[in-house]
Amino acid sequence: MAGLALTDVSKRFGSVSAVDGVSLTVPEGTFVCLLGPSGCGKTTLMRMIAGLEDPTSGEIALNGERLNDIPAHKRDLGMVFQSLALFPHLSVGENIAYPLAIRGRSKVDIGARVNELLDMVQLPGVADRSITQLSGGQRQRVAIARALAVSPRLFLLDEPLSALDAKLREAMQVELRQLQQRLGITTIVVTHDQREAMSMSDEIVVMSAGRIQQMAPPIDMYRKPANPFVADFLGQANLLMLRGVHGGAECSAGLISDLDLPAGETRQISVRPEDVAVAPGDAGPIKAKVSFVREMGATIEIHLTAGSERIIAATSPKAHPDCRIGDEVSVTIPAEACVVFDKQEA
Numbered sequence: 001m002a003g004l005a006l007t008d009v010s011k012r013f014g015s016v017s018a019v020d021g022v023s024l025t026v027p028e029g030t031f032v033c034l035l036g037p038s039g040c041g042k043t044t045l046m047r048m049i050a051g052l053e054d055p056t057s058g059e060i061a062l063n064g065e066r067l068n069d070i071p072a073h074k075r076d077l078g079m080v081f082q083s084l085a086l087f088p089h090l091s092v093g094e095n096i097a098y099p100l101a102i103r104g105r106s107k108v109d110i111g112a113r114v115n116e117l118l119d120m121v122q123l124p125g126v127a128d129r130s131i132t133q134l135s136g137g138q139r140q141r142v143a144i145a146r147a148l149a150v151s152p153r154l155f156l157l158d159e160p161l162s163a164l165d166a167k168l169r170e171a172m173q174v175e176l177r178q179l180q181q182r183l184g185i186t187t188i189v190v191t192h193d194q195r196e197a198m199s200m201s202d203e204i205v206v207m208s209a210g211r212i213q214q215m216a217p218p219i220d221m222y223r224k225p226a227n228p229f230v231a232d233f234l235g236q237a238n239l240l241m242l243r244g245v246h247g248g249a250e251c252s253a254g255l256i257s258d259l260d261l262p263a264g265e266t267r268q269i270s271v272r273p274e275d276v277a278v279a280p281g282d283a284g285p286i287k288a289k290v291s292f293v294r295e296m297g298a299t300i301e302i303h304l305t306a307g308s309e310r311i312i313a314a315t316s317p318k319a320h321p322d323c324r325i326g327d328e329v330s331v332t333i334p335a336e337a338c339v340v341f342d343k344q345e346a
């Protein structure tokens with residue numbers, strides 16, 4: 001099969017189970033983000049793919065070839081780490097040339113390739129500069145160019161953008177994605193930043209405690225999270241406990257009409273803030289009080305207390321120009337916006 005395939009891969013460090021039975025396939029040419037909280041095993045999984053760590057069990061294959069017994073330097077991968085690991089005493093050009101030189105390429109070939117790579121990462125004409133003369137974003141591009149110098153079969157990046165400030169980081173997310181699409185290279189990025197994962201990936205893999213919680217295209221995962229952990233980790237989620245009643249399901253503060261739950265059964269649901277409608281007065285199905293208003297520019301977040309529940313609504317500021325803490329409001333949650341979790345996931 002073309003692409004990367006992991007079959008039941010586990011890694012233990014003594015009594016710590018860092019990665020626990022992970023199976024996934026990354027089709028050739030796709031961009032996948034490994035996303036999860038600190039300590040969930042993303043870096044360990046990436047290091048096993050790279051050959052920097054041996055799996056305790058399981059198989060890793062690239063384009064049908066088993067990688068387990070192939071050492072890191074023979075796997076034909078390009079890697080970028082958070083630290084970038086550039087050589088500060090070498091020039092930009094020498095840094096990019098390094099992997100080509102150790103493979104014995106001729107000087108003429110190397111010179112042409114370095115220029116081509118610098119053009120590719122939009123840094124033309126800086127080959128002779130010192131690494132120390134570059135900005136954070138420029139160093140990032142040099143590290144990417146060096147990793148891609150030998151046209152690897154797989155491109156691995158571990159928290160590549162986390163050292164950059166917010167604005168530059170967003171710009172680099174777009175650049176990295178465009179570059180990947182242009183080259184069509186299979187790419188895996190480790191990140192703990194859900195916005196980064198949402199904006200760059202073909203597919204996101206959410207991990208927790210060494211296991212995959214869900215693998216799906218970003219918008220599918222956002223709309224249909226597999227469990228409360230994924231709902232809460234990817235974007236904001238209102239997680240509510242509901243009980244099935246005649247005509248819908250109720251929480252402690254009111255009713256979600258037409259939500260299909262067997263009467264008397266209790267389930268956890270997730271609803272996104274932008275799907276929660278807020279109106280003045282107490283005529284609606286769920287009565288609530290405004291506890292906090294967060295102005296975000298393009299959107300406004302209205303934090304609500306409804307019975308024992310806390311609910312966040314996100315909307316346009318124009319729709320709620322006079323919203324104040326302490327206002328009594330009514331909340332409507334459409335049944336079709338609710339994701340109802342299975343019993344064991346609640």
Ligand code: ATP
Nearest residue numbers: 013016018036037038039040041042043044045192
């Ligand atoms: P972060 O985002 O903080 O880098 P992560 O999701 O990448 O976290 P890992 O670094 O893969 O997580 O770590 C997973 C688990 O394995 C953690 O409990 C960590 O302490 C443990 N671990 C990782 N490397 C080693 C090691 N070399 N020796 C012992 N335990 C380790």
